[in-house]
Amino acid sequence: MPNNKKKISRRKFLVRGGLGTVGVVAIGSYIFRNPIRRQILGMANSMDMAYMGDTGNPMLWFEITKENSILLHSPKVEMGQGTFTSLAQMAADELEVPMHLIQVVHATTATGNIDGMSTGGSTSVSGLWQPLREMAATLREMLTLEAAKKLALQPKDLVLDKGTITGGNKTLTYAQIAEGVSEWDVPETPTLKSLKDYKYIGKPIPRVDLGAKVFGDPIFGMDATMPNMLYGTVVRPTKIGAIFEGADISQAEKMPGVVKIVQEPDFVGVVATSLTAAENAKNNISVTWKTPNNLNTEDIVAMMTVGNGKSTIIQKEGSALDEEEEEVVSLEFRSPIGAHAQIEPNGVLASVEGTRATIKIATQVIGLTRKEVAERLELDEENVNVIPTYLGGGFGRRLHTPHAIQAAVMSKAVGQPVKYFFTRQEEFQHDMFRPPTHHILKGKLNNEGLLEGLEHHFVSGDVGNNSAMIPSLLPTVLGADIGAIRGGFIQYTKIPNLRSTYWHVTLPFATSWWRSLGLLANTFAMESFIDAMAVKAGKNPVDFRLAQIEDDAAGKRLKAVIQAASDKANYQDDIKEGRAMGFAASVDAGTPCAQVAEISIENGAIKVHKVTCAMDPGVAVNPDQVRAQCEGAIIMGLSAAMHEQMYVEDGTLKPTIYGPYQMALMKHAPKEIDIVLLQGRDTPGAVGEPPLGPIGAAIANAVFRLSGKRLQEMPLKLV
């Protein structure tokens, strides 16, 4: 096995000395050669995930009510991404009913139609595009066949309109047709309508959940109630890696409102008649924790350094750059620990009665939540009904729901429903963080001022590797973390010599999925470096990019968004009236996106005035919500790139509250966001995450033009 290690000198790139109390050791290098693995990793790059739930039975998906509205049981949860609206549009068009007749509800595990995997990865609309329309069209044909029977006519003689079927001089609603039918004739899967014939798909239909969200309806997990509901809470440690060793509950159990102190081998919880009583009792439990370390941020930074851990080459063309050559330019970049900070805390309402359990929860992994509760309580999975609620933000945080287990254990212990949710301090200290990263970029220009070679070497904490959702075999098979490498591929395919190497380090605290996964940090590093190389070559950064992308199908789409963003923003390489522009582009899950940030520097602070974004998600089922996702991703990405940072002090993750955990507020959001949508494919692609890619680098590249400073660390600060 060739040894790649000497190509990256650890001595050279280790930023700080000591590794702290938890050491990370380079365990040798590993050149990635297996073609099957390479193929899977290629898929991870252009990820088009198929829906993995039940697509065989329309009755699992749709329910026709007596009032002739149609309930669509969504296997995907609504966390703000607008999926419910897009699904309603798809169903309405193929069912031949107006939008207002479709009511989207979360499927529960009892109805069977739940996603086998998760809601995440920007795959909900694209993954359901084919199966949902086919299910809707099949139901429409079933209703037509049944109507023909009822009216004693041929299906071809019937007219479908607005949820009714007319034949001869008689009109039946779908509800009337369906009433009392127990045996349906199921036709072959019908031919779907063509794109141009759709009335709703492709139109900016207002969100179906707009009213509920504007008038304060109780739709979230936090709003769930049950009769005789009690309040639970669990004692959590403040130190990283603390292990529960027992608790003194003598004081707490005597406190007013306490129903029971629940002691388990791995946690101690309080069940009380009110939230305040539960919290008060919790504060009077003294827990013995074994705390294995007193880490500080510099220890984490030292661990998170290219050369540590195990490496996997995820992309390889031509030969490696010789770093001894003078013309080889190298720059390092870093991104910090990031918190999800979704406003609705993680919470759950569990009711365990005998051999059955009901769980109301905001979750992105309905099936996994059920499985974990069933396993801990030794119940049959079919006896655990998970009822998903709307999510007050997902962003990947709710791909982990061990709190459902704890609430179920507490409910079983007291024989009543128990509601349990995190405090904000617990949210910040027990987040499943976006891992910090470190990147080394190397490049060499040829005589024409284009790149002859480009290398991206990066290290990240776990993303997918730490997830119960991912089959445990997958990380081993891949040799790379499917989440950490998102955005880690070099998209400038004309460059003859390419390397992208991922280094894997597991940190002593949990890191995992955070909207767009590795994309934000990887793109920040790579696109900042591309900008630096364009400057070195004396070229306009837009032309520099366009010149180095192949004209294959993916390359053409990337070039189109780069050109469109540049045109729309009227990209200029020079400073005008104290403002400068920065350019960046990325491809995530098959969706290319390019952004231009226009900034000024006011009293030493970076001010983003305008962001122009061109994206090609393929068919935009709801163009307004695609725009909303772009706007939201730009602002969330700006927040992460410019403001956010968790740190570690004496073994404790901090800060533990908004404010000290700085995030973009109204005053930081750009006042202008200009979005151009292209349609370079005839099916929908990823939307929710791809526009998070370019923003960090676009801002940093603008800062360079204005100040001459190449910012190499997020959060981006000038002082």
Next chain:
Amino acid sequence: MTISLNVNGISQTVEITDGNTPLLWVIRDLLDLKGTKFGCGKAACGACTLHIDGEAVRSCSYPVKLAKGKTITTIEGLGNEENPHPVQQAWMEEIVPQCGYCQPGFMMATAALLDKIPEPTDADIDRNIINVCRCGTYYRMRKAIHKAAELSKSIETVKSENDA
């Protein structure tokens, strides 16, 4: 202790053992009005914003004993589907919410701002609307706030014409 307060135009009396219980939990758990949200419990995010005697207040850090005899408006009392408040109307026209969790707090903060400054500038908005939204709906919110100001103005115009 017994506390009487007026919530959304209805007189309410609640029995509470601990007068320091945040108003938020009385509103949510005892009065079952779930539109006012818990976000942080430290008045740092604004998800729990409601009006007390017309002022925007972060109810997670407001002891219920201080609310005695006061007039409280929550998102449920701001307007409804038949008769939306101009802020709610503007929020719908601009299709602002994504996940929606922080939105009642923002709408309550905005309604209170418009009472004080009927036509806020961008700088007024930046200074006064300081809640946290994780989905990043600020861009549409700003548009909706300006639109709500316009809608309120036209309602005022109609009212004064009717009065005349």
